Amino acid sequence: MAEVIIAIDCMGGDFGPSVTIPSVKRILRKYPKVAFQLYGNIDEIQSQLRLHKIAANNKLRIYASDNDVLMTDKPAVALKTKKSSSMRLALEAVRDGQANACVSAGNTGALMAISRFVLKMLPGIDRPAIISAIPTLKNDHVYLLDLGANVECDEKRLTQFAIMGNELAKCLDDKPSPRVGLLNVGEEDNKGSDILRKASELISSIESIDYAGFVEGNQIFSGEYQVIVTDGFTGNNVLKASEGLTHYLAHKIKVAFERNWWAKFCGLLAKPVIGAFKAEVNPEKYNGACLLGLRGIVIKSHGSANIHATYCAIEEAILQSYQKLPHKIRERLQQANDKLTKDMS
CATH class of the missing domain: 3.40.718.10 (Isopropylmalate Dehydrogenase)
Incomplete structure (x- = not known):
């Protein structure tokens, strides 16, 4: 290389x-x-x-x-x-x-x-988005954006995020058709704000995106999606809450195995499994967010x-x-952006 x-x-x-x-x-x-x-x-x-x-x-x-x-x-x-x-x-x-x-x-x-x-x-x-991978149940990861760069987003910006996240997943994970979702309070088409509903319509009109519709918060870690789009306020809070939950679970597991001699013995036997779990969900492993x-x-x-x-x-x-990556995204963005501009004109 x-x-x-x-x-x-x-x-x-x-x-x-x-x-x-x-x-x-x-x-x-x-x-x-x-x-x-x-x-x-x-x-x-x-x-x-x-x-x-x-x-x-x-x-x-x-x-x-x-x-x-x-x-x-x-x-x-x-x-x-x-x-x-x-x-x-x-x-x-x-x-x-x-x-x-x-x-x-x-x-x-x-x-x-x-x-x-x-x-x-x-x-x-228009503006950069912060994107990072987070672990899922399928021993894989999902890309979440935006993670805090754009607190307020209109439908156009959310659609741009979907385009960029889609192309990043294609480039880095060699996935020809990543599954893309839009984070919302429910899966139904009538749920959420006007901005989210308009963004959903725009994203679904882009042929290069395998758009799966709205995604609820409890599906983020399911492994059913490769890219999940949201505004920066929501994305940052999801990320921080996930990190906090990881530390909480690690602490509770440690306390549980220190309660008495029998728990300590069981903890010793389970040490390799606990170690593997901590390594898998360790936020340090996923450090390094891209300004996309x-x-x-x-x-x-x-x-x-x-x-x-x-x-x-x-x-x-x-x-x-x-x-x-920027060169590949630029090449692949052009066609999608031409359609986006036409649809919004």
Whole structure:
């Protein structure tokens, strides 16, 4: 495979280089043809490279940043005043063709605003959507979007999400006809808001989408769908509630096996099964949400991501780079967008 270059915003998130550098070390072991551009405070980055015994070579290039984006910064302020931040420089590297993808755990609003300004949108797409895979009962995953980038959505934007999610599933999962659903309070056609009903009509009119209609919340994890579309407010709450439920179940299982000596003995016997369960539903495994709809690849890592979760986010950027995802989506979007524009005119 050809070499891929990933630009890393090392100063983003709660832990900065102390998490990104060891994650890069792990990636280099698995993907020897991948190179990195590290953006941030040079002293902090070099300190972590020494700590983890990573020698400077042509696979790692360090670029100094200044006035980096804080988690408390408003998107407009970060866009206008922090033009030499690690986030901005990493995105510009993607724009200029120096890197194939950008990974950042920084301020989501700022990343969205700067990405949109620097990279621009694909033709026919108004705003980026955050999309990520979540586990299902069928040992597979479903892509859920939007996860917080667009709190309020009209029928046109929801339809754009369906188009993009459909094409992403085709590209990354090699599924010729992913099953797409629209999240609603019921499956019946008369349920939900006017916007949802109009969006359902638009999505169902696009021949390239295998649209399954409305989906209720209890079907998200069923494995019957490959893509589920919703607005950013709902999607973000679904994601956070799912993460909270995962931690709740893990805690309750642990407490149950610590009640008495017999429970502890049963817990010891069940340890391999419990371990497999935790590994399967671990949110870290699914870290790395894509900002879909941009002209370049941008992966948003969770702000509190640890080393393993950051590794997963970087790996997602690598896989999408090898797939040349934006180019494929752009090609496949054109026909669907032409029909969408015609139907809405």
